[in-house]
Amino acid sequence: MGMHARIDAAIEAAIATGQGRTAPARLSSALHYACTPGGARIRPTILMSVAMACGDDQPKLSDAAAAALELIHCASLVHDDLPCFDDADLRRGKPSVHRAFSQPLAVLAGDSLIIQSFGILAAAAPAAPDRALGLIEILSRQTGMPHGICAGQGWESESDIDLSAYHLSKTGALFIAATQMGAVAAGQEAEPWFELGARIGEAFQVADDLRDALCDEAELGKPAGQDDLHGRPNAVAQLGLNGAVSRLNDILSGAIASIPACPGEAQLAQMVRMYAEKLVPAEVLAKARA
Amino acid sequence: MGMHARIDAAIEAAIATGQGRTAPARLSSALHYACTPGGARIRPTILMSVAMACGDDQPKLSDAAAAALELIHCASLVHDDLPCFDDADLRRGKPSVHRAFSQPLAVLAGDSLIIQSFGILAAAAPAAPDRALGLIEILSRQTGMPHGICAGQGWESESDIDLSAYHLSKTGALFIAATQMGAVAAGQEAEPWFELGARIGEAFQVADDLRDALCDEAELGKPAGQDDLHGRPNAVAQLGLNGAVSRLNDILSGAIASIPACPGEAQLAQMVRMYAEKLVPAEVLAKARA
Numbered sequence: 001m002g003m004h005a006r007i008d009a010a011i012e013a014a015i016a017t018g019q020g021r022t023a024p025a026r027l028s029s030a031l032h033y034a035c036t037p038g039g040a041r042i043r044p045t046i047l048m049s050v051a052m053a054c055g056d057d058q059p060k061l062s063d064a065a066a067a068a069l070e071l072i073h074c075a076s077l078v079h080d081d082l083p084c085f086d087d088a089d090l091r092r093g094k095p096s097v098h099r100a101f102s103q104p105l106a107v108l109a110g111d112s113l114i115i116q117s118f119g120i121l122a123a124a125a126p127a128a129p130d131r132a133l134g135l136i137e138i139l140s141r142q143t144g145m146p147h148g149i150c151a152g153q154g155w156e157s158e159s160d161i162d163l164s165a166y167h168l169s170k171t172g173a174l175f176i177a178a179t180q181m182g183a184v185a186a187g188q189e190a191e192p193w194f195e196l197g198a199r200i201g202e203a204f205q206v207a208d209d210l211r212d213a214l215c216d217e218a219e220l221g222k223p224a225g226q227d228d229l230h231g232r233p234n235a236v237a238q239l240g241l242n243g244a245v246s247r248l249n250d251i252l253s254g255a256i257a258s259i260p261a262c263p264g265e266a267q268l269a270q271m272v273r274m275y276a277e278k279l280v281p282a283e284v285l286a287k288a289r290a
Numbered sequence: 291m292g293m294h295a296r297i298d299a300a301i302e303a304a305i306a307t308g309q310g311r312t313a314p315a316r317l318s319s320a321l322h323y324a325c326t327p328g329g330a331r332i333r334p335t336i337l338m339s340v341a342m343a344c345g346d347d348q349p350k351l352s353d354a355a356a357a358a359l360e361l362i363h364c365a366s367l368v369h370d371d372l373p374c375f376d377d378a379d380l381r382r383g384k385p386s387v388h389r390a391f392s393q394p395l396a397v398l399a400g401d402s403l404i405i406q407s408f409g410i411l412a413a414a415a416p417a418a419p420d421r422a423l424g425l426i427e428i429l430s431r432q433t434g435m436p437h438g439i440c441a442g443q444g445w446e447s448e449s450d451i452d453l454s455a456y457h458l459s460k461t462g463a464l465f466i467a468a469t470q471m472g473a474v475a476a477g478q479e480a481e482p483w484f485e486l487g488a489r490i491g492e493a494f495q496v497a498d499d500l501r502d503a504l505c506d507e508a509e510l511g512k513p514a515g516q517d518d519l520h521g522r523p524n525a526v527a528q529l530g531l532n533g534a535v536s537r538l539n540d541i542l543s544g545a546i547a548s549i550p551a552c553p554g555e556a557q558l559a560q561m562v563r564m565y566a567e568k569l570v571p572a573e574v575l576a577k578a579r580a
Contacts, residue, residue: 018434018436020437026447026448027435031435082397104446105447111365111369111401112441112444115433115440119427122423123427125423133423137413139408140405140409140412141409145308145313145321145406146313146318150405151317151402153394154313154314157314157391157395
């Protein structure tokens with residue numbers, strides 16, 4: 001099974017842990033709807049790539065970690081799309097969960113997916129309890145308060161924003177979770193993998209700003225120009241289009257340089273390069289140069 | 291330190307894990323606001339009572355379990371109060387979180403508290419990793435889908451409600467979590483403690499229906515008559531006031547009879563009796579008999 005099929009299978013299995021014949025049917029459907037069809041599955045792909053670069057000696061734990069991370073990411077998208085946040089009608093080219101189901105079911109689907117993330121990590125523990133607990137601790141730290149993605153969203157309710165804390169928690173946190181959880185699932189220490197995750201997160205933020213500025217709604221699968229519309233701080237406004245593109249390249253070089261020594265170091269560098277092309281496709285970059 | 295002071299200290303410490311100088315200040319405040327001042331802290335009190343009846347040989351784990359359960363309970367109240375659910379302006383006699391802060395901060399506070407619950411269990415693990423993983427698994431099962439409190443809320447979006455599944459998950463789940471987590475924190479099996487939790491949950495549901503029918507807003511600290519208003523199924527509508535009172539007494543006798551053999555069995559039975567009096571105070575029962 002290739003890596004993507006493996007990740008998809010793990011995600012499907014993780015969603016199914018929240019479903020069942022004796023569960024409320026609409027909420028069961030909303031769980032699946034919220035997580036499929038996947039986007040690029042970037043976070044679990046990074047996680048799995050790191051786990052494989054470190055030997056992947058407990059594949060069930062890597063699977064659970066990848067699925068847990070994607071479920072909680074999807075949960076955050078469902079809640080971010082709610083009318084009280086982005087009020088987004090579309091996500092990945094189809095109606096957002098609260099539009100397709102209802103606001104109560106969107107709140108509950110997000111809550112359930114968060115909870116399932118931790119449940120599947122605990123259920124995958126028997127082979128390696130200490131690693132499972134490490135994964136739960138990282139996932140909690142990078143998603144909750146004071147420094148996870150909840151904190152990132154929370155900064156948007158402050159009149160005085162700490163910009164570096166905002167970006168690190170809003171976008172960086174789940175990439176830090178990806179690299180650290182991949183390492184821990186394979187029995188390595190988390191700490192040396194912080195920088196790779198943080199730099200990929202930074203790259204993602206700049207790339208997202210570029211796409212938001214350069215793509216239309218059909219290309220994005222969600223409304224375009226949202227940063228400008230909501231007056232959000234962004235790299236294109238700060239550095240201009242070309243400045244943002246060079247910043248992106250600098251960050252990616254730094255990311256590759258930060259990869260800790262491990263058996264699969266070279267493949268991992270290759271993965272970051274391929275991933276950079278996915279982040280901002282050549283035809284979008286061409287618009288920046290135009 | 292008495293049990294209640296111990297529980298309060300554990301909850302304060304758990305809330306503080308989500309705060310910090312470098313976190314968004316309003317969301318930090320909302321976390322504390324959502325969990326204090328406490329209600330009766332019924333769920334952590336039951337959890338701690340069971341842990342103590344079973345020997346409480348890992349007090350830090352019992353503390354973390356009690357706090358985790360209360361945080362996730364508070365999270366569910368914050369989300370239940372949102373305009374898309376109960377649209378409640380008041381909770382425990384003060385403005386609900388979305389009224390005091392904002393809807394985005396209420397969604398985020400709930401999400402953060404859910405995540406912190408799992409984080410503090412993982413952080414308390416070193417002394418007994420297997421117990422901590424057991425606690426995480428129970429907490430996940432009793433709060434998420436398909437059978438936890440999220441499922442309970444999810445039933446309210448179905449046209450065809452499975453009433454016993456609805457009550458077991460909506461109200462019973464956190465009491466089952468309380469008895470099972472108390473036992474597991476003290477090194478016992480979870481399964482024998484299911485029935486005590488389920489019966490206490492049933493009693494709580496009937497008592498809540500009685501209070502909703504008999505008390506006014508000032509006595510409840512939240513709007514009264516909500517069951518009638520929203521056409522929710524409830525014991526008073528089904529059995530009448532006196533029928534509901536006898537049902538409550540039957541359930542409590544069953545709860546006491548179900549207590550598994552353990553060193554503190556007698557004290558635990560005493561706790562259930564005291565707790566029954568707290569659930570529906572004598573002066574409220576007098577109204578039912580009037």
